[in-house]
Amino acid sequence: MTTVIKGGTIVTADLTYKADVKIDGGKIIEIGPNLSGDTTLDAAGCYIMPGGIDPHVHLEMPFMGTYSADDFESGTRAALAGGTTMVVDFCLPDPGQSLLDALKRWDNKATRANCDYSFHMSVTWWGEQVFNEMKAVVAHHGINTFKHFMAYKGALMVNDDEMFASFQRCAELGALPLVHAENGDVVAAMQQKLMDEGNDGPEGHAYSRPPSVEGEATNRAIIIADMAGVPLYVVHTSCEQSHEAIRRARQNGMRVYGEPLIQHLTLDESEYFNKDWDHSARRVMSPPFRNKQHQDSLWAGLASGSLQVVATDHCAFTTDQKRTGLGDFRKIPNGTGGLEDRMPMLWTYGVATGRITMNEFVAVTSTNIAKILNIYPRKGAILVGADADLVVWDPKRSKTISAKSQQSSIDYNVFEGKEVTGLPRYTLTRGVVAVEESLMKTQEGHGQFVKREPFQAVNKALSTWKELTAPRKVERTGIPASGV
């Protein structure tokens, strides 16, 4: 059975042109004019784009004494509703737990996924076992990325020596380290001070995590990655200080990537000063939302190429879960939703305002991360042979974002009331229509794990350069006589 998407304009990261797309067996088999097939999807007036890839989600994540409320079923349903056709979640071993045991848990959870998915492995503790198992994770489990939390002291945080050891291991294995960059020691001290002074509300969360705390950690991670000879991916880059460190490193020839979130691009710190405790607590995430100057910096980074990816860090908690932190902001589970809203919000606030082009939209929602994760052009491309993960995007369809009509299982939406124009007419996951306008046709369990090979081209180039410039003993001829 073949499907043809007809009458639309293909938009990729580098091209815009009119053509039909023919699909068979979950793959794109032909691109060209006047194609026909067994089923036709009408794309008149629409753009046909690679489905979004969200490389930063936490579905059913064990965190801060609870579990994030969206699991792989509701989370991937929300993704597809918004035009995202692949998500990458973070496998989180408990302290002392085998990485491979933790992976079994994640494999089980993800069997419910409606779209394709992959995992990053988190390095939450350090030891010989972790060192050894990292190799198996890469070689046998198709995972080429390792996440390091520089924050969450006493829980997920790793220290600089552990990070350096892990980054060196990543270099050997051809893997890419990721960092959550905030100075966890300073944050913990500032949190305590705020609590001692009676600042126990959600605004204390923002006060305890200023931009400089993020900028310092980003810079430190960049230096450690450079010493280890490995590329680096900085998740949820939220402020100018962090962006500046990434920009400077890139100008100095380092391979560093930055990932702003749609929340940081479109919501600001005033949310934490709302008189309604629930309103502010629902928006508590790390790093916190920033002011307009930081938002402008992030938009400029996307336009200029110093920042490469827009993600969500989707980690949704219900109002009840958030209320665990009444009287102590440190106990408010950190995280917000966003999977369903990333693409419509970025289109509305980015493409429709002229901040970014349509092609840049495709680059930052799909193609760039597919290349970084080494799954391009299977994902992130409209090419013959690529997976038919596609979104038929109607630039005229609009809606008002509301928790009442969302797929996520939580009881609110941080973008509540925002008007968005630009929504999927169809979302296809490996050729299967999962969304038709507002009609959900997702199939639980349709999603498959996407294996990712190590030694992406950038890893190879960097290790060649590091090898060439490695310290070498100087063989000397004129050796002075001993004792002189």
Ligand code: URP
């Ligand atoms: O607040 C956040 N971002 N929660 C999810 C975990 C993380 O730090 O990415």
Ligand code: ZN
């Ligand atoms: Zn294995």
Ligand code: ZN
């Ligand atoms: Zn994080």
Ligand code: ZN
């Ligand atoms: Zn995260």
